Amino acid sequence: MAAPLLANLSESLGSPEPAVRLMLSILIGYPCALVYRKYLFYQTATVINLFHAISGLALAAFNFGPQIYHSAVCVLVQFLMMRLMGRTITTVLSSFTFQMVYLLAGYYYTATEEYDIKWTMPHCVLTLKLVGLSFDYYDGGKEPSQLSAEQKKAALPSVPSLLEVCGFSYFYGGFLVGPQFTLRSYQKLVAGELTDxxxxxxxxxxxxxxxxxxxxxxxxxxxxxxxxxxxxxxxxxxxxxxxxxxxxxxxxxxxxxxxxxxxxxxxxxxxxxxxxxxxxxxxxxxxxxxxxxxxxxxxxxxTAPLFGGTISSFNINTNAWVARHVFKRLKFLGNKTLSHVTTLLFLTVWHGLHSGYLLCFSMEFFIITVERQALALVKDSPLLTKLANSPLYPLIYLVQQFFHWLFMGYPLVPFCLFTFDKWLKVYTSIYFCGHVFFLVAYLAMPHLRKALVPKKERSEIKQD
Incomplete structure (x- = not known):
């Protein structure tokens, strides 16, 4: 009965049936949250975790049928790793390796040249959640003085139960499309502490x-x-x-x-x-x-006129997860640029195996690098600073926004078209204008700095 109704609904909306199922599942989270608030808020942690696990599993089955075993296997293996290996770096490395290899194998065996809603979509969210869980469990065994403020908030004082890990993993508000949150936050929710x-x-x-x-x-x-x-x-x-x-x-x-x-x-x-x-x-x-x-x-x-502002306002919790568990933990490399590049490589692989992802994130890195140099130039140049604060700024803002959104869309072409033959065809048709623009800007920046920044200021900046 449900299948014909969904087929008719997807036809009337002009959307694929998997997309309709996904959106309905996200919306079903609202009545689930109301049930929790009205009937379960004062119940024991066991009852609440059971409700979250069962409701999340039901939504997963509604979308992906028997393929929910993929997530169940990864949740169970993660729990066993923590229980059997303890708070060791071996647990963290084993978790990272297993969860990422499982995800990449899923990408490899299910990949097509189109954007498909399949079990790997929520699984990439789950992968970060479970890897982050191993980091937080490991941090819980360290001395508080060894942890940053972020790590202290997320560190787990004790090993969670299997039911707790299931409730955390399948929570209806975050299982399908995110956001990322820590088990400590989830535990506070179950304990009734997250309330005004x-x-x-x-x-x-x-x-x-x-x-x-x-x-x-x-x-x-x-x-x-x-x-x-x-x-x-x-x-x-x-x-x-x-x-x-x-x-x-x-x-x-x-x-x-x-x-x-x-x-x-x-x-x-x-x-x-x-x-x-x-x-x-x-x-x-x-x-x-x-x-x-x-x-x-x-x-x-x-409204942000800068690439950095747009990136920082988009997919915030995933970016925060990557910053906390990848970028900041690469501090031992002693080089921020190398840490940044490695982090973007991780994000590339996490998204999938298509060449388009690699091109998108490499272009993002290049754009951000040029933008930072341009901002430093405006700050150091009296002429450009004066122009940026002049009555002409609204006009400058409009021009800047046009180029901002044009070149924000530029890296998205390979991100959405995936394969080499497709994105190459599009980039060729627009003459690789984004690559040309930012390469010219990058090469011109030292010359612009010589022309627009007084010699005295340049020498002072070098000394700093």
């Missing part, structure tokens, strides 16, 4: 509904405009026949539209976390905050 009213369910209905409404708006925008800006259009003769400026503008608008697919899922899922209480983030300046699970800062994402 001690001893009572949190007053989070209004902030949760605000995120839902924003996410639904983003979903509506994507649903309306995505048919007009499909990925497949890049590969048509019609696209190639368009003027150069049109091809570039299409990349810009396409990127804006395609990103709403991710934004809508993350913001709606965040609303589920807020409704349950997991999104509670304490009191700041006398106000209760509900942004602990925020994966998007939508306003910053839309």
């Amino acid at each position: 009213s001690p001893g009572k369910p949190p007053n989070s209905v209004t902030p949760a509904m605000k995120r839902f409404a924003l996410g639904f708006l983003c979903l509506t925008i994507y649903t309306i405009f995505s048919p007009y800006y499909p990925d497949s259009y890049f590969l048509t003769d019609e696209y190639e026949a368009q003027p150069f400026w049109y091809r570039c503008v299409f990349v810009l608008i396409w990127a804006k539209v395609i990103l709403y697919k991710y934004v809508s899922c993350w913001v709606i899922a965040e609303g589920v976390c807020i409704l349950s209480g997991l999104g509670y983030n304490g009191v700041v300046d006398g106000e209760h905050r509900w942004d602990a699970c925020a994966n998007m800062k939508v306003w910053v994402f839309e």
